[in-house]
Amino acid sequence: MTRTMVAIDLETTGLDPSSDAIIEIGAVKFSGDEEIDTFDELINPGRNIPPYVIQLTSINNEMVSKAPSIYAKISELEQFVGNAPIVGHNIQFDLKFLSEYKLFQNNNRIDTMHLAACVLPSAARYSLGSLAMHLEIELPATHRALADAKVTWAIYTKMMSMAKDIPSNIVMELLRLSRMNKDVEWGAQLPLTDLLDEPQKQVSRRTQENRNLYNFDELSPESESLSPRDDDNREELDIPALEAMFSSNGLLSKSKDLKNFEYRAGQVAMMTNVAKALSHPRHLLAEAGTGIGKSLAYLVPAIQWAYTNDERVVVSTNTINLQDQLINKDVPILSEVLDMEFRAVVQKGRGNYICPRRFDKLRERGPNNATEMNVLAKLLVWLTKSKTGDRSEINLSGAGELAVWRQISAEDEKCTGQRCSKDELSGGCPVYRARRAAESAHLVVVNHALLLADVASERRVLPEYKYLIIDEAHHLEDATTMGLSFAARQTDFERLLNNLGSSKSGLLKQLVTRASKRSINQQQIKMDIDEISDSIANVLVHSASFFKALQTFSQYQGSNRNGPYDRRILIKAESRNSSEWASVELVWENLHNTLVTTIDRLIGIRDMVGRDNDEDEEVQSNIVSIIGKLTDFDTRVNGLVTEAQDDQIFWIHLSNDGNMLAIRSAPLNVGPLVQEHLWYEKNAVIMTSATLTTNGGQFSFIRDRLYAEDADEVAIDSPFDYKKSTLLCIPSDVAEPPNKERYQKDLENGIVELCKATNGRALILFTSHAQLRDTAYAIRGKLEKEGVTVYDQAGSASRHQMLTSFKNADKAVLLGTQSFWEGIDVAGASLSVVVIARLPFDVPSDPIIQSRSAAVEQDGQINAFFDYLVPKAIIRFRQGFGRLIRSKKDRGLIVVFDRRVVTKSYGRTFLESLPECKEWRGNLSDLPKTAAMWLNK
Numbered sequence: 001m002t003r004t005m006v007a008i009d010l011e012t013t014g015l016d017p018s019s020d021a022i023i024e025i026g027a028v029k030f031s032g033d034e035e036i037d038t039f040d041e042l043i044n045p046g047r048n049i050p051p052y053v054i055q056l057t058s059i060n061n062e063m064v065s066k067a068p069s070i071y072a073k074i075s076e077l078e079q080f081v082g083n084a085p086i087v088g089h090n091i092q093f094d095l096k097f098l099s100e101y102k103l104f105q106n107n108n109r110i111d112t113m114h115l116a117a118c119v120l121p122s123a124a125r126y127s128l129g130s131l132a133m134h135l136e137i138e139l140p141a142t143h144r145a146l147a148d149a150k151v152t153w154a155i156y157t158k159m160m161s162m163a164k165d166i167p168s169n170i171v172m173e174l175l176r177l178s179r180m181n182k183d184v185e186w187g188a189q190l191p192l193t194d195l196l197d198e199p200q201k202q203v204s205r206r207t208q209e210n211r212n213l214y215n216f217d218e219l220s221p222e223s224e225s226l227s228p229r230d231d232d233n234r235e236e237l238d239i240p241a242l243e244a245m246f247s248s249n250g251l252l253s254k255s256k257d258l259k260n261f262e263y264r265a266g267q268v269a270m271m272t273n274v275a276k277a278l279s280h281p282r283h284l285l286a287e288a289g290t291g292i293g294k295s296l297a298y299l300v301p302a303i304q305w306a307y308t309n310d311e312r313v314v315v316s317t318n319t320i321n322l323q324d325q326l327i328n329k330d331v332p333i334l335s336e337v338l339d340m341e342f343r344a345v346v347q348k349g350r351g352n353y354i355c356p357r358r359f360d361k362l363r364e365r366g367p368n369n370a371t372e373m374n375v376l377a378k379l380l381v382w383l384t385k386s387k388t389g390d391r392s393e394i395n396l397s398g399a400g401e402l403a404v405w406r407q408i409s410a411e412d413e414k415c416t417g418q419r420c421s422k423d424e425l426s427g428g429c430p431v432y433r434a435r436r437a438a439e440s441a442h443l444v445v446v447n448h449a450l451l452l453a454d455v456a457s458e459r460r461v462l463p464e465y466k467y468l469i470i471d472e473a474h475h476l477e478d479a480t481t482m483g484l485s486f487a488a489r490q491t492d493f494e495r496l497l498n499n500l501g502s503s504k505s506g507l508l509k510q511l512v513t514r515a516s517k518r519s520i521n522q523q524q525i526k527m528d529i530d531e532i533s534d535s536i537a538n539v540l541v542h543s544a545s546f547f548k549a550l551q552t553f554s555q556y557q558g559s560n561r562n563g564p565y566d567r568r569i570l571i572k573a574e575s576r577n578s579s580e581w582a583s584v585e586l587v588w589e590n591l592h593n594t595l596v597t598t599i600d601r602l603i604g605i606r607d608m609v610g611r612d613n614d615e616d617e618e619v620q621s622n623i624v625s626i627i628g629k630l631t632d633f634d635t636r637v638n639g640l641v642t643e644a645q646d647d648q649i650f651w652i653h654l655s656n657d658g659n660m661l662a663i664r665s666a667p668l669n670v671g672p673l674v675q676e677h678l679w680y681e682k683n684a685v686i687m688t689s690a691t692l693t694t695n696g697g698q699f700s701f702i703r704d705r706l707y708a709e710d711a712d713e714v715a716i717d718s719p720f721d722y723k724k725s726t727l728l729c730i731p732s733d734v735a736e737p738p739n740k741e742r743y744q745k746d747l748e749n750g751i752v753e754l755c756k757a758t759n760g761r762a763l764i765l766f767t768s769h770a771q772l773r774d775t776a777y778a779i780r781g782k783l784e785k786e787g788v789t790v791y792d793q794a795g796s797a798s799r800h801q802m803l804t805s806f807k808n809a810d811k812a813v814l815l816g817t818q819s820f821w822e823g824i825d826v827a828g829a830s831l832s833v834v835v836i837a838r839l840p841f842d843v844p845s846d847p848i849i850q851s852r853s854a855a856v857e858q859d860g861q862i863n864a865f866f867d868y869l870v871p872k873a874i875i876r877f878r879q880g881f882g883r884l885i886r887s888k889k890d891r892g893l894i895v896v897f898d899r900r901v902v903t904k905s906y907g908r909t910f911l912e913s914l915p916e917c918k919e920w921r922g923n924l925s926d927l928p929k930t931a932a933m934w935l936n937k
Contacts, residue, residue, distance in 0.1 A: 007153040021045035026145025042067040111187025121378035180366030214383035270297035281683035283711035289718030306442035318472035344443035351411040371400040389430025448479035473687035535598040542591035651847035671707035695909035701871035722917035757928035762833035840876040
């Protein structure tokens with residue numbers, strides 16, 4: 001039977017039903033594919049519409065000034081909908097506004113976002129527009145009510161057709177889970193019920209057998225571990241044969257997946273250097289300019305070397321994008337081209353894989369909210385097809401869904417193969433399978449974070465290896481710093497303690513329950529747990545005092561105490577001599593003593609209760625995890641507070657509103673760590689990037705930072721002809737950044753006129769979110785009047801979503817910061833202009849930058865600014881430059897709105913770091929004409 005339903009959408013003045021108002025109602029009544037009727041009304045909200053809503057919806061105050069009030073249309077809307085089920089995208093938002101008028105409180109509700117969790121667990125985004133694009137629905141999602149209601153109907157209809165492919169046992173399990181908690185309102189229940197026949201609708205309340213839902217035993221079959229040859233018997237690579245592979249008629253040219261392959265001398269030079277470094281083990285720094293094709297240049301010799309010698313080569317990247325490119329694009333191509341059955345895998349941290357045992361525990365408990373139900377739906381549908389159990393195959397978005405994932409991931413550091421073996425799970429455990437696959441692989445692709453986790457854990461994460469290629473190596477220092485940093489937040493620390501609870505709640509209550517089942521001395525257990533509860537209460541009191549003392553100390557340090565930004569207060573030796581710091585040490589001693597007592601008591605009760613079954617083990621695991629985290633907190637903070645550590649940077653991070661405080665630390669110098677665990681320990685370490693050199697093409701900066709004194713070096717220029725393709729523009733009459741008001745005005749006006757002349761097609765790079773927001777606000781209206789759409793990182797759209805929209809737009813401008821300086825690959829005319837708003841210097845007051853700058857000068861170098869800050873900025877500057885020309889056919893402009901590149905002595909080092917290109921300097925007013933002429937040549 002086909003139901004009659006109503007898809008509904010509202011436009012409002014804001015997000016809060018109690019203070020905002022409806023400005024438009026759109027609804028479409030339908031039955032299957034047939035449209036029955038529509039409802040379309042503007043509503044007078046009785047107040048002004050905020051500018052951002054006008055911009056979003058194109059509904060302005062004049063349009064609604066003569067429209068009826070909501071009360072004049074309630075009855076008509078109520079009659080239109082009747083008792084029909086209501087369909088909406090994030091329907092709770094619309095219904096909260098309508099419930100203010102007592103509308104549709106008893107109608108069945110269907111949420112297409114919830115249905116999408118079942119049907120499209122791997123969709124990149126779940127917004128209305130993104131789903132419409134994914135499902136190839138032609139109707140536009142316009143932020144006008146009726147149009148969006150029709151898109152919702154089209155999405156619902158298409159997804160219901162796709163839902164028929166979900167196995168019936170999965171549908172039954174989803175319905176069972178959705179009915180476990182009456183307080184959870186899940187908007188996919190009705191449509192899923194319609195998929196079942198009458199006998200199937202009598203869903204069992206019992207958990208179904210796992211083998212009927214998913215089977216990790218069907219993961220990729222295991223292979224034998226490698227047996228590397230000893231040093232004297234390793235076979236060298238045949239470099240002439242490899243060179244022939246890269247020739248114009250070589251094996252690579254014949255690949256159907258490398259349609260644009262051509263002989264590139266730079267690629268062959270890169271490959272040759274990598275091959276020599278592997279065959280005659282030595283370390284290498286290799287800069288490969290944009291367009292060389294460095295990934296194939298190092299993968300071919302790496303795979304050939306590993307396969308020939310039954311060795312393992314690890315390739316580490318900084319970004320997921322490059323990791324995915326290597327394993328999903330480049331490796332499959334080479335598996336067809338190369339005459340060898342090599343094995344390549346990607347290995348990730350434990351937290352990326354699902355734990356079947358923890359997942360089943362969540363299924364037994366059932367969802368507590370709609371977010372948990374959505375995640376369960378995504379996972380159950382995904383697991384019927386997954387061969388890896390790797391969460392990257394699905395899309396978990398937002399803090400809520402990620403929090404649910406942490407409950408069922410394999411992140412539990414106490415988990416062992418033995419723990420699951422008694423349930424015959426270890427053979428099908430995704431983490432176990434991933435590790436076994438890595439042990440038998442010739443090529444293991446990881447990210448920098450996992451590489452460093454292996455170093456920090458004394459090589460307990462990755463299988464043994466002696467050959468390492470680090471791509472995006474210019475990030476290694478920062479990645480190492482982040483990987484070895486520490487942060488302690490009051491909210492996180494106190495949440496751990498509160499999770500323990502007492503004899504009446506939380507984990508401690510579960511211990512009491514387990515003890516009673518095992519006939520242990522319940523009275524003694526309860527007395528011990530009451531003592532722990534008292535200890536926890538004391539720790540919470542001293543925790544509040546400690547973090548309050550840190551806040552007081554912070555208020556007496558530095559300047560700009562009431563500014564709009566978060567504060568980061570570096571703890572220096574002289575800081576520790578203040579009376580405020582003495583107070584911090586005093587209250588810390590109280591917290592430390594009570595915390596140690598609590599930890600000891602927790603260990604005692606854990607050992608007393610023990611474990612007999614899976615439920616005991618789950619509670620034990622949670623207790624052990626909390627004990628470990630509390631111990632780590634105590635050890636780390638005690639070391640930071642009580643004594644200065646020369647090899648650590650220690651600072652306090654205080655939010656601008658004063659409500660969030662964290663203690664942080666990071667290593668002062670990562671070079672010794674890289675030297676000890678990589679340069680000294682591995683046979684060959686090859687570090688590569690498009691940007692390893694700084695001024696004059698020198699490797700000195702990266703050598704100094706990473707202790708790479710003994711590594712060979714090679715710099716291979718890009719094959720692109722920048723003299724013909726690139727015009728470097730430096731307006732000479734723009735104010736310099738220290739003159740903030742005039743500089744910002746010049747920047748805004750310059751961008752507007754430039755982008756008018758170029759029809760957009762521009763990427764504008766910033767060094768601060770604040771300046772990006774100010775600029776976006778100033779230029780949007782002026783450019784959109786000219787038909788140029790402005791996308792900016794200040795909005796809610798994701799990086800991927802903005803890039804996709806920018807590429808598909810006829811006339812658009814994209815404003816970005818941080819991650820947008822690299823990893824953006826837009827070939828062709830869609831990106832013809834790259835604007836660098838200002839030179840990308842790090843903030844000198846940042847505690848890490850401040851401490852390392854001081855260390856540079858203490859090591860005898862002349863000036864931290866020239867020897868540390870300028871080279872770091874040059875590498876970022878070169879990354880930004882590299883966003884423009886992505887193919888030999890590309891042509892465009894680089895516009896630098898920071899005149900310091902020509903007025904300051906250090907400016908020439910930025911310009912000298914760039915490939916030789918045509919240069920223009922002149923008045924800002926002449927820039928638009930110059931740009932148009934260059935692009936139209």
